Each structure stands twice: as C-alpha cells, then as structure tokens.
Amino acid sequence: MVDLQGQYHAIKDEVTKGMTEVLETSAYINGPQVKTFQKNLEDYLGVKHVIPCANGTDALQIAMMGLGLKPGDEVITADFTFAATVEVIALLQLTPVLVDVDPDTFNISIDAIKKAITPKTKAIVPVHLFGQCANMNEIMHIAKTNNLYVIEDNAQAIGATYTFKDGSQAKAGTIGDVASTSFFPSKNLGCYGDGGAIFTNNDDLAHTIRGIVNHGMYKRYHHDVVGVNSRLDALQAAVLNAKLPNLNQYNKARLSAAQKYDAAFKNIDSIITPVIKKNCSKTCDDCQCHVFHQYTLKIKGVDRDALVKHLNDKDIPCGVYYPIPLHSQKAYKDARYNESDFTVTNQLVKEVISLPMHTELDDEQINYITTTIIDFINQN
Numbered sequence: 123m124v125d126l127q128g129q130y131h132a133i134k135d136e137v138t139k140g141m142t143e144v145l146e147t148s149a150y151i152n153g154p155q156v157k158t159f160q161k162n163l164e165d166y167l168g169v170k171h172v173i174p175c176a177n178g179t180d181a182l183q184i185a186m187m188g189l190g191l192k193p194g195d196e197v198i199t200a201d202f203t204f205a206a207t208v209e210v211i212a213l214l215q216l217t218p219v220l221v222d223v224d225p226d227t228f229n230i231s232i233d234a235i236k237k238a239i240t241p242k243t244k245a246i247v248p249v250h251l252f253g254q255c256a257n258m259n260e261i262m263h264i265a266k267t268n269n270l271y272v273i274e275d276n277a278q279a280i281g282a283t284y285t286f287k288d289g290s291q292a293k294a295g296t297i298g299d300v301a302s303t304s305f306f307p308s309k310n311l312g313c314y315g316d317g318g319a320i321f322t323n324n325d326d327l328a329h330t331i332r333g334i335v336n337h338g339m340y341k342r343y344h345h346d347v348v349g350v351n352s353r354l355d356a357l358q359a360a361v362l363n364a365k366l367p368n369l370n371q372y373n374k375a376r377l378s379a380a381q382k383y384d385a386a387f388k389n390i391d392s393i394i395t396p397v398i399k400k401n402c403s404k405t406c407d408d409c410q411c412h413v414f415h416q417y418t419l420k421i422k423g424v425d426r427d428a429l430v431k432h433l434n435d436k437d438i439p440c441g442v443y444y445p446i447p448l449h450s451q452k453a454y455k456d457a458r459y460n461e462s463d464f465t466v467t468n469q470l471v472k473e474v475i476s477l478p479m480h481t482e483l484d485d486e487q488i489n490y491i492t493t494t495i496i497d498f499i500n501q502n
C-alpha cells in the first residue's frame with residue numbers, strides 16, 4: 123500500500139544528518155530538532171501554534187482536554203472514520219454522537235450534523251477523510267450559529283488547501299478552533315515511528331495545551347491541571363525536518379497517481395472514482411484541494427470482497443477503509459442510534475476499496491493494478 127523505502131532513499135542524506143545531530147548532542151527530548159520542526163510546520167501551515175506530541179490519537183485527546191470539555195458533553199463526529207476519533211471522545215467520558223457521511227466525499231454529512239445537535243452538544247469533530255477537507259464552509263457556519271467548538275482531525279489531509287465560498291483559502295487543520303494530526307509512517311507526512319501534533323491560532327488555548335502535554339506543568343513542578351506525557355521524539359523530529367520541505371511535492375505525486383487511476387477507470391460503469399468537491403476554479407495541481415492519503419473507489423454491482431481476494435491472489439495490496447461502521451462496533455454501540463440514520467455508511471462499508479497510494483508509484487505499477495481490476499470486473 124505504501125513504499126517507504128523508495129522515499130527514504132531519496133532523502134537519506136538529510137535524514138542521516140538530522141539524526142546524527144540528535145545523537146551527537148544527546149538532545150533526545152524537546153531538543154532543537156523539535157523546536158525547528160514546530161517553527162517550520164507553523165510557517166508551512168500558516169498557523170500561529172503547532173504543539174508537537176507523541177501521536178495523532180494523543181493529539182485529538184489533548185485538543186479536547188485543552189478545550190475543557192466535560193463528561194456528558196456531546197461531541198458529534200463521523201461514523202465512517204478510523205476509531206481513534208471516537209475513542210478519545212469516549213475515553214474522556216464525553217458522549218460521542220456518530221453521524222452519517224456524504225456518499226461522494228465520505229466526509230461528515232452537513233444535514234446529519236444539523237439533525238444531531240442538542241442543547242448538550244459542545245463540539246464537532248470533522249475528519250478530513252482520505253485527504254480531502256470536510257465541508258468546512260458549512261461546518262464553521264453551524265458551529266458559529268450553535269456556539270460549538272470545531273476540532274479538525276487532520277491526520278489524513280496535511281498539506282491540503284481548503285477554499286471557502288468567498289474564495290479565501292486556508293490549510294487543512296487551521297480552520298477550526300484546534301486541530302490534530304498524525305505523523306504515523308504511512309500518513310502523507312510520516313516519520314519513522316509515532317508522532318503527532320496539535321495546531322491552533324488561539325494563544326490561550328496553545329498555552330493551556332503546552333502545559334497539558336507536559337504533565338499539566340506551566341512552571342516546573344507546579345501542576346495546575348491534570349496533564350499527560352506526550353512528546354514528539356527528537357529523532358522523529360529530525361526525520362520530519364528532512365521531509366517537510368518535500369511535502370508539497372509528495373502530495374503532488376499522490377495527486378498525479380490518482381489522476382492516472384482516474385483515467386484508467388474512466389469508462390468502467392461499476393467503478394466510481396473519488397469525487398473532489400471544491401469551491402475554487404483552479405486545477406487540483408495548483409490548489410492541492412485533495413492530497414490523496416487514500417485512493418478509494420466505490421465498487422457497484424460487483425462483489426467487492428471477491429475483488430479484494432483476487433487482488434490479494436495477484437499480490438496487489440489493497441485495503442478496506444473502513445469495513446465496519448463505528449456505530450456498529452461493540453465499544454461504541456448506543457441504543458440511541460437508528461440504523462436508518464446511517465444508510466450511507468452502511469452502504470460504503472460494503473463498496474469501498476483503497477488502492478496502493480504513495481509517492482513512488484510508477485506507471486507500470488498503476489497499469490498492472492488497473493488492468494487487473496478491470497479484467498476482474500469484465501469477467502464478473
């Protein structure tokens with residue numbers, strides 16, 4: 123699904139240089155590499171504060187802790203996402219309210235959010251799934267009208283640009299009150315282990331969060347709030363410093379692979395290729411409105427699971443993200459949910475398939491993958 127070796131070889135010297143610097147200075151914890159990365163990422167995103175932490179799940183949890191959400195507060199998020207999002211909501215004893223998604227973009231449904239709001243609702247967590255921003259224009263409007271926080275789960279869309287209806291633009295993760303991201307190796311900006319970060323433009327919230335990641339300390343050995351220990355390792359920061367200057371180019375390589383897949387599947391009725399919804403008139407190459415963390419097809423009228431098996435037999439990696447709706451998971455079932463409110467997610471889990479997507483895909487590989495899929499579809 124991902125080729126981390128090829129990418130590593132292209133930046134090996136930079137990585138070695140940065141890692142050696144950490145090793146030679148023994149600045150393993152919060153050293154200069156971490157500070158530099160924080161500053162570089164702030165500049166890249168155009169956000170006031172980046173607070174590095176240990177992983178993307180921590181980042182979400184800490185963002186919610188920073189906002190001071192209280193047990194029983196309702197937090198609306200998407201039914202069709204990775205479990206980390208709902209997990210931290212539940213862990214903090216907040217009440218997760220899972221809602222359906224848009225059938226075209228796979229992102230949280232605006233109508234479903236509106237329907238789910240109650241007097242207890244305190245926050246919305248849009249997940250910018252597979253590399254494309256949720257409908258932030260509407261989400262920010264709903265949040266403002268109903269006095270809700272917006273926490274962007276930006277683990278899958280770092281570097282994506284969102285264009286508002288008025289034409290103004292912002293990077294994914296800089297739009298809501300606070301955002302989280304992950305530097306898990308397979309993410310668009312991945313390190314060589316675990317890593318994550320929180321972003322915000324709010325000075326007070328940034329201050330609160332900087333204490334929370336460090337045991338609730340604002341002054342050494344004075345613990346003002348209950349915190350956690352969540353740090354970005356300096357060796358991982360060295361990797362990220364080597365990679366960040368290439369992020370735009372990495373995302374372009376992903377888009378280019380996506381466009382080649384699109385072209386190959388263009389005339390195949392049973393394959394629905396990813397839909398890009400955008401408010402700008404530029405081409406995607408120019409605006410980076412989708413950074414293709416995943417390239418996900420919908421398969422109609424053909425047995426998706428049989429296709430998965432066929433690809434496995436042909437040694438073509440593929441993934442089903444996600445095979446089970448979160449509202450049906452044992453840990454997150456809730457008697458308040460009605461199946462009729464999840465018709466899109468219930469359908470998507472049966473139809474989606476994600477193809478190999480990374481920065482090193484070549485034409486020969488894409489050709490082999492697409493012809494294998496098309497041959498299978500023509501025979502079934």
Ligand SMILES: *Cc1c(COP(=O)(O)O)cnc(C)c1O
Pocket residue numbers: 177178179180203204206207249275277278303304305306316317318
């Ligand atoms: C990867 C991911 C996370 C969690 O990130 P980790 O660094 O693995 O903890 C959270 N949300 C989404 C949508 C993700 O894809």
